[in-house]
Amino acid sequence: xxxxxxxxxxxxxxxxxxxxxxxxxxxxxxxxxxxxxxxxxxxxxxxxxxxxxxxxxxxxxxxxxxxxxxxxxxxxxxxxxxxxxxxxxxxxxxxxxxxxxxxxxxxxxxxxxxxxxxxxxxxxxxxxxxxxxxxxxxxxxxxxxxxxxxxxxxxxxxxxxxxxxxxxxxxxxxxxxxxxxxxxxxxxxxxxxxxxxxxxxxxxxxxxxxxxxxxxxxxxxxxxxxxxxxxxxxxxxxxxxxxxxxxxxxxxxxxxxxxxxxxxxxxxxxxxxxxxxxxx
Numbered sequence: 001x002x003x004x005x006x007x008x009x010x011x012x013x014x015x016x017x018x019x020x021x022x023x024x025x026x027x028x029x030x031x032x033x034x035x036x037x038x039x040x041x042x043x044x045x046x047x048x049x050x051x052x053x054x055x056x057x058x059x060x061x062x063x064x065x066x067x068x069x070x071x072x073x074x075x076x077x078x079x080x081x082x083x084x085x086x087x088x089x090x091x092x093x094x095x096x097x098x099x100x101x102x103x104x105x106x107x108x109x110x111x112x113x114x115x116x117x118x119x120x121x122x123x124x125x126x127x128x129x130x131x132x133x134x135x136x137x138x139x140x141x142x143x144x145x146x147x148x149x150x151x152x153x154x155x156x157x158x159x160x161x162x163x164x165x166x167x168x169x170x171x172x173x174x175x176x177x178x179x180x181x182x183x184x185x186x187x188x189x190x191x192x193x194x195x196x197x198x199x200x201x202x203x204x205x206x207x208x209x210x211x212x213x214x215x216x217x218x219x220x221x222x223x224x225x226x227x228x229x230x231x232x233x234x235x236x237x238x239x240x241x242x243x244x245x246x247x248x249x250x251x252x253x254x255x256x257x258x259x260x261x262x263x264x265x266x267x268x269x270x271x272x273x274x275x276x277x278x279x280x
Contacts, residue, residue: 064125097196178237209268
């Protein structure tokens with residue numbers, strides 16, 4: 001299978017290409033230098049040249065706080081760029097798998113969000129990713145939409161790398177403990193995404209490593225796994241740690257649909273952190 005992967009220079013795109021190649025597929029990785037998804041002519045040329053059987057669309061504007069000021073750019077990438085990809089996939093008759101986010105939900109309550117729950121984004125990033133979902137649904141009859149959360153991978157910056165750096169530099173960190181969700185290791189996620197693109201089990205899914213935690217508990221586990229127990233981790237509220245973009249308090253997501261459709265859930269998040277740090 002020929003699979004075009006957008007955002008190949010990012011954390012997830014990097015691991016998806018590796019997983020595709022490991023299974024004998026032909027992976028064609030592109031980023032803004034090869035195919036700027038905000039330019040329809042470039043998307044058309046890139047897709048015609050690649051002539052893929054499937055597209056795994058990892059490319060996105062992900063600077064959550066900066067998006068509150070760069071609304072037009074964020075929308076141009078996450079919504080309009082996704083529209084151009086969907087149009088080309090529909091025209092060429094190839095599969096499309098789109099990565100979305102837990103940030104499309106309001107964060108109310110404590111119940112895990114189901115794939116078909118109503119969206120109510122709290123910030124520009126979440127809104128534009130949801131708009132990307134809608135662009136796909138209005139142009140394609142069959143698609144994969146996979147919502148993920150709290151992503152970390154080898155290729156790029158992430159929460160784990162930030163915590164390790166701050167722990168080494170300062171010996172202490174403050175981390176919010178009133179936002180609950182699940183970390184997602186891109187190497188584990190890539191396995192699931194390739195399983196999906198090899199299948200015909202279209203639909204909306206949630207995917208993250210198993211188990212839930214707060215960012216504070218996530219940080220504590222990072223330092224434990226790294227043998228840095230001497231780093232002082234202080235829990236704080238979101239109000240004490242203000243950010244331009246509001247984050248959902250409840251990012252729990254139900255992954256039962258994965259099992260119903262014959263896919264495997266990802267390993268426990270603590271195990272993923274341990275393996276990541278050993279590799280990193």
